[in-house]
Amino acid sequence: MLKRSRQQQYKESLSDMAQRYRGVILVITVPLFLICFVLLLMPMARSSSSSSSDAFQQNRKFLPYYGSPVPSLKSYAVIFDAGSSGSRVHVFSFDQNLDLMHIGKELELFVQLKPGLSAYAKDPKVAAQSLIPLLEKAENIVPQKMRKDTPVKVGATAGLRQLGNDASEKILQAVKDLMKSRSSLKSDDNWVTVLDGTQEGAYLWVTINYLLKRLGKKYSDTVGVVDLGGGSVQMAYAISEAEAAKAPKPTNGDDTYVKELLLMGTKYYLYVHSYLHHGLLAARAEILKTSKSSENPCVLSGYNGVYTYGGKDYKVSSPSSGSSISKCRQEARKALRINESTCSHEKCTFGGIWSGGGGHGQKDMFVASFFYDRAVQAGLIDASKPIVKIQPIDFQEAAEHICVTKLEDAGSKYPHVEASDLPYLCMDLVYEFTLLVDGFGLDPLQEITLVKKVEYQNSLVEAAWPLGSAIEAVSAAT
Structure with a gap:
């Protein structure tokens, strides 16, 4: 009987103490509970992180990536359009989803000067040096730490085509030498070239479908393009894999009718021909x-x-x-x-x-x-x-x-x-x-659509081939 009474007194004493010190107990127990909860979730987080890493590795080739362990949240591309009437430089910036980002108030830096490379047919070195002012403006836009990973491409068009192989090749070599010696951007000899008509057509197709946000969708949701230039006209549109298999084989060194493109995780069979x-x-x-x-x-x-x-x-x-x-x-x-x-x-x-x-x-x-x-x-x-x-x-x-x-x-x-x-x-x-x-x-x-510019993120972007070339550059995996 005495023992039961002492137990009763002890319980009452604990109850009184708990009531008296309930604030202190809450202060101590709540953090302990949270710590235990976090420790419980850590294996799950590691598992989720591992899954995300695996998914990234599988899709890395469709994102801007130039060899660093983790791709930057931002990437740049510099594209020179060396035309017959003048030279132009375009600088584009993309986020990790390959969406265009603003450079100041615009979605691209665009600077041009005259005359074009073909005006210096007899002096290839001077022709290449004419690009230096444009190159300097482009480099000033790209953050210094990102320049070595930013591709610079030069696409010459009608002007150099008309000069003939010997003169155009000398100018192209001088431009390649300039990019290696003067540029802090990532250059490659294969990125300095005379574009053929099919490349222009393909790049324009990429540009317009990108701006319309059709890339990554099935081919039947894309649009076709016809680009009427001065010397040639190009037509390009996506076709089914079955139609691509029926494409005639090229003869006499002609370009193939179908180009295979991997863009935003989707493979396209692009019919393109330059007339x-x-x-x-x-x-x-x-x-x-x-x-x-x-x-x-x-x-x-x-x-x-x-x-x-x-x-x-x-x-x-x-x-x-x-x-x-x-x-x-x-x-x-x-x-x-x-x-x-x-x-x-x-x-x-x-x-x-x-x-x-x-x-x-x-x-x-x-x-x-x-x-x-x-x-x-x-x-x-x-x-x-x-x-x-x-x-x-x-x-x-x-x-x-x-x-x-x-x-x-x-x-x-x-x-x-x-x-x-x-x-x-x-x-x-x-x-x-x-x-x-x-x-x-x-x-x-x-019904057809006449196009000069396309609205993208509340800005108008020129419907021209350089953007398509930039998208190809930043999409390429290394």
Whole structure:
């Protein structure tokens, strides 16, 4: 009985003490509980970290990576566009997800100067040194600690192509030497080159689909592109693996019709072809060649002069009856050899060239460069709108008004067209319609998109090949 009483007193005493010191007990026990909880979770965290590391290693090749143990949260690429009229440098910055990041207020640094490399054909060293001011501006943008991991690429286009192999190779070698001796950026001889038309077409396809956020999606969700330059026109669009397997084998050293690209974790089979001598300025010469005399039905009434292209002069004048859209269309078809060449493949564009088979990747076409420029000059679209949907037939309808205009009146009606281009405005528009419909087989009423720039992260980005080249550079694994 006495023992039970003492136990009861002891319990009451403990209860009183607990009540009295409950604050102290809470202060001590809560941290101990939290420490135990953290220790319990640590194995799980290590396991999760290990899984994340494994996932990163599997996907590393699709992220910007240049050999460091852990890729930077930010990467840069410097791209030189060495064109015929001048040299330009583009600097792009990407985050770890390959999204463009702002450089100041813009999504790229863009600086240009004139003349281009081809102006120094007789002095390759001076040609290369002309890039130094652009190189210095680019290097100042890239943080010093990141320069050795930042690729610098130089892509020369039409200007060097026209110089011939010997002169262009000497200039390219001088540029390679400059990049090695003067640049603190990551350079490689293979990154200094003359781009061929298919590379330009492929890079433009990458650029536009990137800006539209289509890369990483299935090929049928991408858009196709047609890039009308001065000397050549390129078409590129993604096709299925089954269609890629049907691609004809190249002959006589021709480029392959299909390029395989691995972008943002997705493999694409890209049909791309460059049609030499069928750019807008080259096409004028081809159309003038079809006439037996200097008179050409594509030239505005009242013109008599000389057209110079590729070092050759073509005497040209308008017929006494004036220009004719129907006759001009016949001449454009002759220049494209629509009825002359046979198609040895299942489907062809013009000149017996395989078309890629068509398909979902071609259903949404973006057309750029001279297509956009002439549409603005002809009043088809407003220059303030960098991306506009139209139909191929709109080019023909615009030509119907222009082709009946006399040269003396054309200047006031079309004030945005340079004087040297005015006599050929009818020809240009008829050719563009014929190229899209008869050449590439588009329906005259199919909706297409004229593009100059694409909005990306509330900024407008030029729809041009350098961005595509930059994306390839930072996507490459080492």
